[in-house]
Amino acid sequence: MSDPETQTIEADVLVIGGGTGGPMAAIRAKEANPNLRVVLLEKANVKRSGAISMGMDGLNNAVIPGYATPEQYVKEITIANDGIVHQKALLAYANGSYDMIRYLDKLDVRFEKDGAGDYAVRKVHHMGTYVLPMPEGHHVKKVLYRQLRRLRIGVINRYMATRLLRGADGRIGGAIGVNTRTSEFLVIRARTVVLACGAAGRLGLPASGYLFGTYENAANCGDGHAMAYHAGAALANLECYQINPLIKDYNGPSCAYVTGPFGGYTANNKGNRFIECDYWSGQMMLEFWRELESGNGPVFLNMRHLAPETIGEIETILHSNERPSRGRFHARRGTDYRHRMVEMHISEIGFCAGHSASGVWADERAQTTVPGLYAVGDMASVPHNYMLGAFVNGAIAGQEAARFCAEVDLPMPDAEMLAAEQARVLAPTRRADGLTPFEVEYKTRRLVNDYLAPPKITAKMRIAQERFAEIREDLDSLVARDPHELMRALEVQSILDCADMAAAASLYRTESRWGFYHFRVDYPETDNDDWFCHSLLCKDAEGRMAHRKRAVDSYVVPVDATEMTAYQKLRIAPAQEAA
Amino acid sequence: MPLAAHDASVPVVVDEAKCIAAKGCTVCVDVCPLDVLAIDLVRGSAFMKYDECWYCMPCEVDCPTGAVKVNIPYLLR
Ligand SMILES: Cc1cc2nc3c(=O)[nH]c(=O)nc-3n(C[C@H](O)[C@H](O)[C@H](O)COP(=O)(O)OP(=O)(O)OC[C@H]3O[C@@H](n4cnc5c(N)ncnc54)[C@H](O)[C@@H]3O)c2cc1C
Ligand code: SF4
Ligand code: SF4
Numbered sequence: 001m002s003d004p005e006t007q008t009i010e011a012d013v014l015v016i017g018g019g020t021g022g023p024m025a026a027i028r029a030k031e032a033n034p035n036l037r038v039v040l041l042e043k044a045n046v047k048r049s050g051a052i053s054m055g056m057d058g059l060n061n062a063v064i065p066g067y068a069t070p071e072q073y074v075k076e077i078t079i080a081n082d083g084i085v086h087q088k089a090l091l092a093y094a095n096g097s098y099d100m101i102r103y104l105d106k107l108d109v110r111f112e113k114d115g116a117g118d119y120a121v122r123k124v125h126h127m128g129t130y131v132l133p134m135p136e137g138h139h140v141k142k143v144l145y146r147q148l149r150r151l152r153i154g155v156i157n158r159y160m161a162t163r164l165l166r167g168a169d170g171r172i173g174g175a176i177g178v179n180t181r182t183s184e185f186l187v188i189r190a191r192t193v194v195l196a197c198g199a200a201g202r203l204g205l206p207a208s209g210y211l212f213g214t215y216e217n218a219a220n221c222g223d224g225h226a227m228a229y230h231a232g233a234a235l236a237n238l239e240c241y242q243i244n245p246l247i248k249d250y251n252g253p254s255c256a257y258v259t260g261p262f263g264g265y266t267a268n269n270k271g272n273r274f275i276e277c278d279y280w281s282g283q284m285m286l287e288f289w290r291e292l293e294s295g296n297g298p299v300f301l302n303m304r305h306l307a308p309e310t311i312g313e314i315e316t317i318l319h320s321n322e323r324p325s326r327g328r329f330h331a332r333r334g335t336d337y338r339h340r341m342v343e344m345h346i347s348e349i350g351f352c353a354g355h356s357a358s359g360v361w362a363d364e365r366a367q368t369t370v371p372g373l374y375a376v377g378d379m380a381s382v383p384h385n386y387m388l389g390a391f392v393n394g395a396i397a398g399q400e401a402a403r404f405c406a407e408v409d410l411p412m413p414d415a416e417m418l419a420a421e422q423a424r425v426l427a428p429t430r431r432a433d434g435l436t437p438f439e440v441e442y443k444t445r446r447l448v449n450d451y452l453a454p455p456k457i458t459a460k461m462r463i464a465q466e467r468f469a470e471i472r473e474d475l476d477s478l479v480a481r482d483p484h485e486l487m488r489a490l491e492v493q494s495i496l497d498c499a500d501m502a503a504a505a506s507l508y509r510t511e512s513r514w515g516f517y518h519f520r521v522d523y524p525e526t527d528n529d530d531w532f533c534h535s536l537l538c539k540d541a542e543g544r545m546a547h548r549k550r551a552v553d554s555y556v557v558p559v560d561a562t563e564m565t566a567y568q569k570l571r572i573a574p575a576q577e578a579a
Numbered sequence: 580m581p582l583a584a585h586d587a588s589v590p591v592v593v594d595e596a597k598c599i600a601a602k603g604c605t606v607c608v609d610v611c612p613l614d615v616l617a618i619d620l621v622r623g624s625a626f627m628k629y630d631e632c633w634y635c636m637p638c639e640v641d642c643p644t645g646a647v648k649v650n651i652p653y654l655l656r
Pocket of ligand 1: 016017018019020021022041042043044049050051052056057058059060061159160161162196197198199215216217219220221223224252253257322323354355376377378379385386387388390
């Protein structure tokens with residue numbers, strides 16, 4: 001490939017990632033100040049990118065007056081996360097939740113309502129009631145796209161951001177992107193940047209061995225985490241992995257949140273319930289894993305007992321929304337919900353605050369530790385944030401960025417850094433032979449499964465670090481024969497960064513916490529004396545991975561000690577199990 | 580290290596008789612989040628170029644002529 005062109009543009013607010021939180025950040029920044037130059041950069045195409053590519057079948061965490069209060073929600077998520085939460089950020093989300101639902105409703109996102117026109121909220125969580133179904137939720141992206149067009153927001157599709165820029169004073173200064181079809185370079189100088197690149201969903205290897213058969217949208221491979229890390233931002237509690245229950249082999253949701261309110265439930269091979277509550281938490285995943293490992297596995301989703309009309313309704317929701325191909329998957333295997341339970345499994349590991357808790361540190365204003373840099377959605381550290389959290393925190397980040405960029409000038413990018421980044425990005429195109437991105441990615445992710453997945457064992461994680469260091473040397477042999485392969489070659493570098501962060505963060509926290517997510521065999525107890533704190537990981541001045549503790553801020557919603565253990569009592573007692 | 584080709588069946592199939600890429604359509608290529616579809620200019624039809632599919636289905640749902648069929652990739656079928 002000959003050397004691609006470099007173009008430079010300027011923006012007031014640059015949003016990276018046009019999935020869920022990203023478009024909302026761009027929309028709210030522009031609504032806050034229509035004169036701002038807002039640019040939305042997307043690796044794929046905003047029309048169909050991200051986790052909600054095909055819509056969503058419900059809001060998992062709606063805080064709606066009459067059903068729940070923001071304080072109840074904050075309490076529930078605090079307990080589900082063993083107390084390690086930045087409550088102010090949870091409360092900011094919860095306070096914005098209802099307004100965002102009404103805003104989306106106004107834009108024509110359709111939620112389930114009862115006969116009186118009120119939102120029909122359902123109970124799935126252990127304690128409160130927060131699930132709002134969206135049986136017609138397949139058009140969410142269309143609604144967002146329409147609003148982006150209406151506000152004339154500058155959208156740049158098919159550019160993958162590779163690194164963030166910082167000004168001499170340490171403030172954020174923009175980002176570098178590369179076109180995934182031409183390898184053209186783009187330097188975007190910006191006063192503020194909102195990161196919304198989704199989960200690190202291509203970290204472990206799915207049991208099927210298919211690299212793109214992930215739970216998360218496979219375009220989300222941890223680029224955002226890697227970019228934040230290299231820009232010096234802190235990442236929080238990465239050892240609190242994301243591990244999801246899912247349809248075995250298909251690797252997508254089965255989905256207990258939809259079927260639960262209709263009467264579906266998770267069962268063992270005897271058809272018996274073994275957990276009290278299907279809401280995902282580390283404790284729930286621990287019980288799920290134990291059941292899989294016991295003679296009672298596999299685990300299934302059972303709907304056989306439901307009325308035919310109910311099953312018909314469930315099929316309409318599950319097979320036209322979110323992951324519509326699951327209907328096709330079941331049909332081929334002859335799995336009819338009426339007669340057969342759906343075999344389930346647990347996923348490979350990833351980082352995702354949408355479903356779990358870890359990511360780039362973001363406070364109640366979506367601010368990271370780098371001035372002018374915001375992070376939202378699955379890649380930011382606000383726990384159990386799901387789709388509505390990405391929207392609400394996207395909105396907060398958009399407004400904050402709009403405010404901040406009015407106060408600051410445009411930093412000058414460092415020419416040396418730009419040249420170095422261009423050399424790093426293009427290196428795989430300069431080789432005629434070497435290692436393909438496919439094989440390097442496969443090996444990295446296979447090693448993640450072998451050595452980093454819980455139960456976590458110190459000796460294994462150290463071996464992982466040795467293997468990852470060897471692969472890091474192999475990066476100098478990566479070869480890309482076209483721009484598409486170059487995108488994959490860059491992605492594998494993000495994946496390796498995330499694998500290294502997962503190992504380092506897991507080794508740092510010498511206790512067990514969050515059920516299965518951080519189950520350390522060498523330190524099986526929870527140690528509140530030493531570890532009731534966030535762990536922060538960041539790149540130090542010498543370019544090494546460094547760690548520090550951050551105290552948990554005093555709670556804005558008090559939780560008493562007796563309530564704190566609610567999520568640790570999820571297993572149904574054996575006598576009850578038979579009932 | 581020299582490279583060898585590594586063939587695989589692809590999950591997404593395009594019906595060339597229905598595809599109107601020759602008239603300028605690129606919808607499926609535009610929407611794919613993994614960017615794995617392309618247009619074969621000689622045949623005037625879309626096709627799956629890379630076996631890197633999330634079986635998410637925008638290509639099938641958004642195709643104006645119903646030419647695309649998404650199958651579940653063989654390894655996880
Ligand atoms: C299968 C599935 C089912 C779910 N079900 C529900 C549900 O029922 N209810 C619910 O509330 N939540 C659900 N969630 C969670 C919810 O969808 C997510 O939490 C939310 O959509 C995340 O939004 P986001 O903006 O962080 O990420 P995304 O929407 O995934 O967007 C990230 C975007 O960043 C882009 N990107 C990545 N890297 C780069 C780069 N280097 N440069 C430029 N762009 C980049 C990606 O292409 C993508 O468009 C589900 C998630 C999944 C995957
Ligand atoms: S969207 Fe349909 S008609 Fe258009 S190029 Fe793709 S397959 Fe052909
Ligand atoms: S199913 Fe999804 S990933 Fe596969 S080709 Fe179609 S749009 Fe692309």
